[in-house]
Amino acid sequence: MRAASHAARPERGDDDDRAWAIMEPVRRQIRLAMGLGAVSGLAVLATMICLAMTVLALRDHPGQVPWVWMLGALAGTVASYLARLGAFNQSHYAAFRLERILRSRLAERMAEVPLGYIQALGAGGLTKVIHDDVKALHVFVADSTPLYARAYVTPLATAAILFWLDWRLALAVLAVLGLGILSMRGAQKRRRNMARLYNEAREKVSAAVVEFVQAMPVVRNFDTGHSSFGRYQQALDAYLAVLARWYRDSGRSVRMTWAILSPLPTLAVVLWLGLWQVREGELDAVRWLAILLLCTGMAESVMPMMMLRHMIDKVRLSIARIHDVLAAPLLPVPAQGHSRRPADSGVVFDDVSFRYGPDETEALRHVSFVAVPGSVTALVGPSGAGKSTVARLIPRFWDVTGGRILIGGVDIRDMGADDLMRQVAFVFQDTFLFSDSIAENIRLGCPDATDEEVIAAARAAQAHDFIAALPQGYDTPAGERGALLSGGQRQRITIARAILQNRPVLVLDEATAFADPENEAALIRALGELTRGKTVITVTHRLQSVVHADQILVFDAGRLVQAGRHHDLLAQPGRYARLWASHAEAQAWTLGHMRKGAAE
Structure with a gap:
């Protein structure tokens, strides 16, 4: 983590360093892979030398079989194969290990950052980082490191041997290589900008595909795909334009580079120059043969450099996103052993202000109230007034930007995450169930709970009857995000989860917002069981459900504008009286009234 965090924000031009720094957790294994890749390249050179010595021995001693050199060539071939196989085995194992390590670190980081950061990044963005971007590193780590060793070790060793055999032909080979490198630089001109585009x-294109597929019901009902498919087509056209531009700008240079660095140009140069030297008596035929065997490997070994550059270009954005997430700001927590525990379940907002981002307007402005232990506090107001923000600040999904929040007399910023979660349970309108059994979904947060305790919580949440009627009872899979259950069933399982946790402070955010009348009745009974003896903070638009609350807090535009009990607030002119009048009008509304109004 330290290496990854250190490399999280390097200067421009350090892209290669970022690419290699992210492999720090598997550095030893990568070095072993690179070492084996170098051994493989050297073994190939040794094989070529042994073959040349075999020809020399046959020339000097035609009647004798040069077993030593032949066995040496065979050993070099086997060693090259085994070393190459070992290099790629090590690099692939390292790639799989790195995937596991990075995904674990990313998940750990997500558990330590403010929820606001996660929501700003979004589920799609997180999925791309944790799954797609980490997966993109696999090819880079698995395939690039042995190539990297080959690209540097083999040319240097080959050059040394060629100069030892004949310095003139070695210079000729280097001239061809230099010409190929110059052409490669032309192929890589503007490479960084084009790779970004x-x-x-x-x-x-990927985003347009996901949007088109996910929005298919809406597409079929409204635009038959003309608008949404049009965006997909535009993305495809832009993608094609980038590819065409890249090919047009660098295609000729790339083809020229491949042609120059292929074996034939180097062989042609060495063949003609070597033939002239042999005819002039300036070069031994066996040395010429050895140079012919070795020279092609020098140019060919440079080609992996182009592949490496392409791999790095492909994963550069993935590496940057992974580094950014690993460097995300952490939610401040008290030092080990300094976490404070509250004396009771009272909740206090002391001059609290909050904004979701530095450039955004304040969602809450100087909000102060007290919820005494065991009381029910209802938060009401128009949409966007700040009610849900209050609810989400209590479990510290975000930190306040001004003031403080106390539970039992202790600032929640002075509590450790575990201590705070032992105090607060919450039930939101957006339920989430894991793709696991219903029993395990209820047991979430209390993994040691017995089956009897799980069933008791389900009974209290009015969920036992429908669970028992399922094919596998409590072992029935809930499906991805609870897709195999209805909305009311998912909500009651969420309430059962909160009942099992039995925490002293309970936060409810529109817990019955999407329930039908039958499910709503069951949910109200379940919530009655859940809230017994607890300090309850509830957010609701259904004013009928809060008439018996111990206090009602009325919010408007991020400010607390009224506070009191139902009858007291109703007797005062103000926001609550207007909300109640609107509520009463909505309750009296019928389809017949709407038709009558339209006719008039």
């Missing part, structure tokens, strides 16, 4: 265009 290519990656951006590819991601826009």
Whole structure:
């Protein structure tokens, strides 16, 4: 983590360093893979030398079989194969290990950052980082490191041997290599900018595909795909334009580079120059043969450099996103052993202000109230007034930007995460169930709970009857995000989960917002069981459900504008009286009234 965090924000031009720094957790295994890749390249050179010595021995002693050199060539071939196989085995194992390590670190980081950061990044963005971006590193780590060793060790060793055999032909081979490198530089001109445009265009296509598929019900009902498919088509056209531009700008240089660095140009140069030297008596035929065997490997070994550059370009954005998430700001927590525990379940907002981002307007402005232990506090107001923000600040999904929140007399910022979660349970309108059994979903947060305790919580949440009627009872899978259950059933399982946790402070955010009348009755009975003896903070738009609350807090535009009991607030002119009048009008509304109004 330290290496990854250190490399999280390097200067421009350090892209290669970022690419290699992210492999720090598997550095030893990568070095072993690179070492084996170098051994493989050297073994190939040794094989070529042994073959040349075999020809020399046959020339000097035609009647004798040069077993030593032949066995040496065979050993070199086997060693090259085994070393190459071992290099790629090590690099692939390292890639799989790195995937596991990075995903674990990313998940740990997500558990330590403010929820606001996660929501700003979004589920799609997180999925891309944790799954797609980490997966993109696999090819880079698995395939690049042995190539990297080959690209540097083999040319140097080959050059040394060629100069030892004949310095003139060695210079000729280097001249061909230099010409190929110059052509390669032309192929890589503007490579960084074009790679960025290519990656951006590819991601826009992926996003358009996901949007088109996920929005298919809406598409079929409203625009038959003309608008949404049009965006997909535009993304494809932009992607094609980038590819065409890249090919047009660098295609000729790339083809020229491949042609120069292929074996034939180097062989042609060495063949003609060597033939002239042999005819002039300036070069031994066996040395010429050895140079012919070795020279092609020098140019060919440079080609992996182009592949490496392409791999790095492909994963550069992935590496940057992974580094950014690993460097995300952490939610401050008290030092080990300094966490404070509250004296009771009272909740206090002391001059609290909050904004979701530095450039955004305040969602809450100087809010102060007290919820005494065991009381029910209802938060009401128009949409966007700040009610849900209050609810989400209590479990510290975000930190306040002004003032403080206390539970039992202790600032929640002075509590450790575990101590705070032992105090607060919450039930939101957006339920989430894991793709696991219903029993395990209820047991979430209390993994040691017995089956009897799980069933008791389900009974209290009015969920036992429908669970028992399922094919596998409590072992029935809930499906991805609870897709196999209805909304009311998912909500009651969420309430059962909160009942099992039995925490002294309970936060409810529109817990019955999407329930039908039958489910709503069951949910109200379940919530009655859940809230017994607890300090309850509830957010609701259904004013009928809060008439018996110990206190009602009325919010408007982020400010607390009224506070009191139902009858007291109703007797005062103000926001609550207007909300109640609107509520009463909505309760009296019928379809017949609407038709009558339309006719009039």
